[in-house]
Amino acid sequence: xxxxxxxxxxxxxxxxxxxxxxxxxxxxxxxxxxxxxxxxxxxxxxxxxxxxxxxxxxxxxxxxxxxxxxxxxxxxxxxxxxxxxxxxxxxxxxxxxxxxxxxxxxxxxxxxxxxxxxxxxxxxxxxxxxxxxxxxxxxxxxxxxxxxxxxxxxxxxxxxxxxxxxxxxxxxxxxxxxxxxxxxxxxxxxxxxxxxxxxxxxxxxxxxxxxxxxxxxxxxxxxxxxxxxxxxxxxxxxxxxxxxxxxxxxxxxxxxxxxxxxxxxxxxxxxxxxxxxxxxxxxxxxxxxxxxxxxxxxxxxxxxxxxxxxxxxxxxxxxxxxxxxxxxxxxxxxxxxxxxxxxxxxxxxxxxxxxxxxxxxxxxxxxxxxxxxxxxxxxxxxxx
Amino acid sequence: xxxxxxxxxxxxxxxxxxxxxxxxxxxxxxxxxxxxxxxxxxxxxxxxxxxxxxxxxxxxxxxxxxxxxxxxxxxxxxxxxxxxxxxxxxxxxxxxxxxxxxxxxxxxxxxxxxxxxxxxxxxxxxxxxxxxxxxxxxxxxxxxxxxxxxxxxxxxxxxxxxxxxxxxxxxxxxxxxxxxxxxxxxxxxxxxxxxxxxxxxxxxxxxxxxxxxxxxxxxxxxxxxxxxxxxxxxxxxxxxxxxxxxxxxxxxxxxxxxxx
Numbered sequence: 007x008x009x010x011x012x013x014x015x016x017x018x019x020x021x022x023x024x025x026x027x028x029x030x031x032x033x034x035x036x037x038x039x040x041x042x043x044x045x046x047x048x049x050x051x052x053x054x055x056x057x058x059x060x061x062x063x064x065x066x067x068x069x070x071x072x073x074x075x076x077x078x079x080x081x082x083x084x085x086x087x088x089x090x091x092x093x094x095x096x097x098x099x100x101x102x103x104x105x106x107x108x109x110x111x112x113x114x115x116x117x118x119x120x121x122x123x124x125x126x127x128x129x130x131x132x133x134x135x136x137x138x139x140x141x142x143x144x145x146x147x148x149x150x151x152x153x154x155x156x157x158x159x160x161x162x163x164x165x166x167x168x169x170x171x172x173x174x175x176x177x178x179x180x181x182x183x184x185x186x187x188x189x190x191x192x193x194x195x196x197x198x199x200x201x202x203x204x205x206x207x208x209x210x211x212x213x214x215x216x217x218x219x220x221x222x223x224x225x226x227x228x229x230x231x232x233x234x235x236x237x238x239x240x241x242x243x244x245x246x247x248x249x250x251x252x253x254x255x256x257x258x259x260x261x262x263x264x265x266x267x268x269x270x271x272x273x274x275x276x277x278x279x280x281x282x283x284x285x286x287x288x289x290x291x292x293x294x295x296x297x298x299x300x301x302x303x304x305x306x307x308x309x310x311x312x313x314x315x316x317x318x319x320x321x322x323x324x325x326x327x328x329x330x331x332x333x334x335x336x337x338x339x340x341x342x343x344x345x346x347x348x349x350x351x352x353x354x355x356x357x358x359x360x361x362x363x364x365x366x367x368x369x370x371x372x373x374x375x376x377x378x379x380x381x382x383x384x385x386x387x388x389x390x
Numbered sequence: 391x392x393x394x395x396x397x398x399x400x401x402x403x404x405x406x407x408x409x410x411x412x413x414x415x416x417x418x419x420x421x422x423x424x425x426x427x428x429x430x431x432x433x434x435x436x437x438x439x440x441x442x443x444x445x446x447x448x449x450x451x452x453x454x455x456x457x458x459x460x461x462x463x464x465x466x467x468x469x470x471x472x473x474x475x476x477x478x479x480x481x482x483x484x485x486x487x488x489x490x491x492x493x494x495x496x497x498x499x500x501x502x503x504x505x506x507x508x509x510x511x512x513x514x515x516x517x518x519x520x521x522x523x524x525x526x527x528x529x530x531x532x533x534x535x536x537x538x539x540x541x542x543x544x545x546x547x548x549x550x551x552x553x554x555x556x557x558x559x560x561x562x563x564x565x566x567x568x569x570x571x572x573x574x575x576x577x578x579x580x581x582x583x584x585x586x587x588x589x590x591x592x593x594x595x596x597x598x599x600x601x602x603x604x605x606x607x608x609x610x611x612x613x614x615x616x617x618x619x620x621x622x623x624x625x626x627x628x629x630x631x632x633x634x635x636x637x638x639x640x641x642x643x644x645x646x647x648x649x650x
Contacts, residue, residue: 022579069580
């Protein structure tokens, strides 16, 4: 691995996340994949290790790091199980709207318990009719006196049902389209807020993906994050922040699969030789390693840029997410190929990496949407 | 309640190499870790502190690099750390080590409980814990799998035996050696690791703990190691299969062969 000149603190975060992965996550990854149970025990281990607060400011009980710190932990967890890793990083996704758009009071109210890992967060944007076209939202929030009333359905929500704090986007003025969307905090247990269908997924099966149902759900007006009508912009800024995290998840998946492929290639003998001695295998491994490292370099560079507060990070964070997830899909597919029939069997860990990799090309904006963002950015830049 | 945990830094391998000439452990090129059994001692100490308050001091004897083991203990939540280190301690056997650690414990003072792992994975003697209690002339409970109660300067603990377990009650201060069934050691926290990085480790020499010259190091070690070897693995038992009558006959015949 390239020396990314991490700080001492960042190395500590990475090593600690690696220790949790090796000692706690790897032994149970297959079990959670099979049973689809939410990994509460491991969430507790991560909380005890102080890793839920790495990206949250110190005054709210965090460690004062940024996106890179979050990425380092996510990458390590993903080497062991991308499903468990996403339970961790989806909580950050649900927290960013509070960090980006929340006022002091809201931050004081919600961030400390998230930083300590006492409560998980989730982000509620996607609806059955609004995926890539996030402006086609149907969920409404009607202001009535000192509260809002929410009605509608969100689906495919990661950590849905298990998180305590939900940042939810809803239309406060449907006539204004995307400019009529607003962001709210809704706490689990609020009357009128229930959970619907839990999805049965191809990969990341340790994480829960669930419907959020709002039926005349009354929330206090002070739960509005930022101003009315700013919800869509805040959501897009949230994705700018969170995309490197998905890139890091993809890098972790790719690295985990590559490590398994190397281990297998050294042990597996055909024609009286370990298959790792064949140039055909070595070339595959060389490509996989190079692509994984290139993805990591892009993810870290983008995470550093986002963390440093650089303006207009959208294009680079889209590149990081898109490239790393495409690499993860390719590397995990090749890892299965190297392991042959063994790679295809559930008894070995490689096929799970391939199943887990697929979602990274889809969620937090499909890779086609990422290309839109990059393409539009290029054209905008060239017209300046 | 103040607790002292004794730990040992050991090579991270179950197959330790032995120098054929000196019969000492070859430590070069092998990563060092905290003796795994001592991790259970640390965890138990931390849990008791969380329950009863007080402080946990971690103690080790060893070369300067044994400091790393103490920093790891601090990253888990131990409050203070003492390294007893002096060239004069070189060549200590379990008797000299017990004496040396006891002198350090006398200097730390004010303790209610001393906890050790049941044994170290390199030497496997299981003698230093009991040796400390004997030297300090305090009660000891070995192979503890559960601390049942601590009340009114009295401790009640379950001790594992080959046949089952015993419940032992003792006055404090007391020394425990613990087995791995006692708990599930925690991982370090980030804040703990940061604290450990900057923590001040006290280093005490033979003079600092007023150790008698003839009781430390080679001079204080009556044990002479003649040879170290791995005991041959226990052969597997033989299973007589088939019908009961047949199997019994076979068994009787085979036993006759051994007796005659």
